[in-house]
Amino acid sequence: MTYCVAISLDDGLVLTSDSRTNAGIDQVSTYSKMFTFETDPNRSLVLLSAGNLATTQYVAEQLKRDIRETQPRNLNTLSYLSDAADYVGEILSSRIRRHADNEASGFAPEATLILAGQIHGNPHQAFLIYPQGNHITTSQETPYLQIGESKYGKPVLDRFIRPHTSLADAATCALISMDSTMQSNVSVGPPIEVLIYRKDTFDVSKRYRFHAEHPYLIELRKAWGERLRQAFCEMPRFNEQ
Amino acid sequence: MTYCVAISLDDGLVLTSDSRTNAGIDQVSTYSKMFTFETDPNRSLVLLSAGNLATTQYVAEQLKRDIRETQPRNLNTLSYLSDAADYVGEILSSRIRRHADNEASGFAPEATLILAGQIHGNPHQAFLIYPQGNHITTSQETPYLQIGESKYGKPVLDRFIRPHTSLADAATCALISMDSTMQSNVSVGPPIEVLIYRKDTFDVSKRYRFHAEHPYLIELRKAWGERLRQAFCEMPRFNEQ
Structure with a gap:
C-alpha cells in the first residue's frame, strides 16, 4: 500500500509520499514514490505514485526516456499541465492494458498517479491520474488529492486545509495526515518525503526526507497525541x- | 454503507450504529441496524448489522422466529455467546450462499454482523461475524469491533479506548468516531443509536437515539472541531x- 497527498494552495504546492512497498505481507521494501524530472527552467513537474511497482517504475522510466530521446511529445514539450496529465495517463493505461489477460488470476497491474507542478505562463496545478488514464484536478473546496490508503488521513485534511493555508501549515497538516495513516496501516511507512513548491519559482529542490526517528516527526506525533x-x-x- | 462499533470494556458494552441504508445513490432510506431480542431474564443479546439489507433483515427475523417457535437451537437455549455467534453465523452464511449464482452480475448479498451481550454465568462479550459465518472477538489490546465504513472512525478509538475506559467515556468516544465517519462518508447517517449495557445487569433498555439535530450531537461536534x-x-x- 501507499499514501500520497498533493495539496494545491494559493502559494504553491505541498507534496507528500510514504516509501513502503510490499508484494505480499512478507516482501516489504523501501522505494521512493516521488519523482522529479529534468525539465527546462520554465517548468517544474513532480510525479507521485501508488499501486503496482512494476507499472509505476515503467511509467517514470518512460517519461524520462521520452525526454532524453527528445520525442516530439514529452514532459518538456507540452504547453499545459492537463496535456501532460493526458500524456502520462496514456502511458499508464496502455501499460496496464498489456496485462488485461492476466487479471483473472488476481494479479493487479493497476497504479494511480499524481502529476503536480507548474509550466511557465500557467498556474501551478495538481492532477490525479486514474489507471484508465483520465484525470481530475483540485477545486477551491477540495484543494487536495490523495492516492493509496486515503481514508485514515482524510479527516485532518478536510478540517485544516483551505486554499489560503500557508505552505508550512499545509506541510505540517500533511505530516499529521501521513502519521495518522502510518499508525493505522502498517503497509504505509517511512521515510516520508515532503516537497514544497512555491509558485512561480520553478524550483523543486525543497525536498525533505523524514525517517522513522526524525526528531520533528516524533515531536509532532507526540504533541498531536x-x-x-x-x-x-x-x-x-x-x-x- | 453503514458504520457500527461495539466496545467491550471492564464495566460492560457500548454499542453504536448509524441508520442509513442505500441501494444505489438515489435510493436512500432509514433503517435501524441495532436489534435486541426477547431473551430470558438471564441473558441480554444485541445484534448490529452492516451489508445487504435483505440479508440482515432475514437473519434478524429468523433469529426471532426460532425463539418464538422454541426451536431446540435458538438465542435462548445456547449456553455460550460464542455458540450463539456460531448459530447466527450459520444462518447468515447459508442465506448468502443461496445467491452464489447471482454474484457475477455485481449483486452483493454479503452482510457482516456483530453479536454482543451476556449470558448468565459468563462474562459479557462481543463477536464480529463474517459473511462466511466465522467470528472474532475483542482483546485487551483491541477492545472494540467495527463493521461497515470503519476507517475514518478508527484512529479516535485507537487513541482513547482501553479496557478500563468508563462506559460514559466510551460512549462519548463512539459518538466522535461516528461523527467523523458521517463527515467523510455521506452513506453513513443519523439517527445514531447508542446502547449502553452495564455488566451483570441483563438490562438492554439504556438505548439512546440521536437524530441529526440532537443538541448533544451538535455540541459534541462543535466542541471537538x-x-x-x-x-x-x-x-x-x-x-x-
Whole structure:
C-alpha cells in the first residue's frame, strides 16, 4: 500500500509520499514514490505514485526516456499541465492494458498517479491520474488529492486545509495526515518525503526526507497525541440520565 | 454503507450504529441496524448489522422466529455467546450462499454482523461475524469491533479506548468516531443509536437515539472541531529552513 497527498494552495504546492512497498505481507521494501524530472527552467513537474511497482517504475522510466530521446511529445514539450496529465495517463493505461489477460488470476497491474507542478505562463496545478488514464484536478473546496490508503488521513485534511493555508501549515497538516495513516496501516511507512513548491519559482529542490526517528516527526506525533487526549478529556460527556 | 462499533470494556458494552441504508445513490432510506431480542431474564443479546439489507433483515427475523417457535437451537437455549455467534453465523452464511449464482452480475448479498451481550454465568462479550459465518472477538489490546465504513472512525478509538475506559467515556468516544465517519462518508447517517449495557445487569433498555439535530450531537461536534483546530494551531510548525 501507499499514501500520497498533493495539496494545491494559493502559494504553491505541498507534496507528500510514504516509501513502503510490499508484494505480499512478507516482501516489504523501501522505494521512493516521488519523482522529479529534468525539465527546462520554465517548468517544474513532480510525479507521485501508488499501486503496482512494476507499472509505476515503467511509467517514470518512460517519461524520462521520452525526454532524453527528445520525442516530439514529452514532459518538456507540452504547453499545459492537463496535456501532460493526458500524456502520462496514456502511458499508464496502455501499460496496464498489456496485462488485461492476466487479471483473472488476481494479479493487479493497476497504479494511480499524481502529476503536480507548474509550466511557465500557467498556474501551478495538481492532477490525479486514474489507471484508465483520465484525470481530475483540485477545486477551491477540495484543494487536495490523495492516492493509496486515503481514508485514515482524510479527516485532518478536510478540517485544516483551505486554499489560503500557508505552505508550512499545509506541510505540517500533511505530516499529521501521513502519521495518522502510518499508525493505522502498517503497509504505509517511512521515510516520508515532503516537497514544497512555491509558485512561480520553478524550483523543486525543497525536498525533505523524514525517517522513522526524525526528531520533528516524533515531536509532532507526540504533541498531536497529547493535544488530542486533552481535547477528548474536555469533551461534554455522554449523559446516561 | 453503514458504520457500527461495539466496545467491550471492564464495566460492560457500548454499542453504536448509524441508520442509513442505500441501494444505489438515489435510493436512500432509514433503517435501524441495532436489534435486541426477547431473551430470558438471564441473558441480554444485541445484534448490529452492516451489508445487504435483505440479508440482515432475514437473519434478524429468523433469529426471532426460532425463539418464538422454541426451536431446540435458538438465542435462548445456547449456553455460550460464542455458540450463539456460531448459530447466527450459520444462518447468515447459508442465506448468502443461496445467491452464489447471482454474484457475477455485481449483486452483493454479503452482510457482516456483530453479536454482543451476556449470558448468565459468563462474562459479557462481543463477536464480529463474517459473511462466511466465522467470528472474532475483542482483546485487551483491541477492545472494540467495527463493521461497515470503519476507517475514518478508527484512529479516535485507537487513541482513547482501553479496557478500563468508563462506559460514559466510551460512549462519548463512539459518538466522535461516528461523527467523523458521517463527515467523510455521506452513506453513513443519523439517527445514531447508542446502547449502553452495564455488566451483570441483563438490562438492554439504556438505548439512546440521536437524530441529526440532537443538541448533544451538535455540541459534541462543535466542541471537538474547535479543540482540534486549537490543537493544530499549537503544533510545532514544519520548518522550511
